[in-house]
Amino acid sequence: MKDPRSDVIRVMLVDDMRGARTGFMMMLNNAPDIIVSCQAADGAQAIGYLRESPHQLPDVILMDVRMPVMDGIEATGIIKKEFPQIRILILTTYDEDDYAFDGLARGASGFLLKDATPRQLRDAVHAVYNGDAILTPRITGEVINRGVRTISDNARIKLLRGLFNSLSKREHEVAELVATGLSNQEISERMFIETASVRRTVSRVLAKMHMRDRVQIVIAWYQAGLDQMTNESATRFSTGNE
Known part of the structure; x- marks a missing residue:
């Protein structure tokens, strides 16, 4: 007999404030396909639980930033190295929290403000579980500003462009x-294809380019200067020039 909860998204809450964990648990457990399966009061405790329970790992971790013993950013880096299949969503109090961007660099799938509505919280859990990154256009801009360094290494630029050029037409469009x-x-709405097809295409892009996540696609695209080439092409098209 099939386990009735086998399709439920298992979430771990990591926050040093018991009240915050209780609030998140109440919001998430109201969703029929999400359950809070475990909790931890700091990053070290979270890592300890995962190491001791390798057969009961959560699918998604909601990770606070500032905690005693071990903060959420250090914990995120360790967890993504040891348990790369777990998606991590950084929870922050401040929209411009530098720590949250450090979390992206360590492998987190995105970040969310702690005052998010129940709907926003549940949607974010569903999104990262399905392979999306919580990167709004504003956050994408910040990722570029903070994470992308202007590179003058022509060999590196050539390598990145070569990787993108090795993609199929659909893969290249999805990467863009x-x-x-x-x-x-x-993306599925823009391209008129199924969301599952987009998900599979993103996975192929990551595999072909030997990248960990969508954030790395963003950074590589801008480091390769492909954003400028896209803008120039759009300008030529709009002005009727070849």
């Missing part, structure tokens, strides 16, 4: 839309 910060759902 990922680089603008669109979600799988938004």
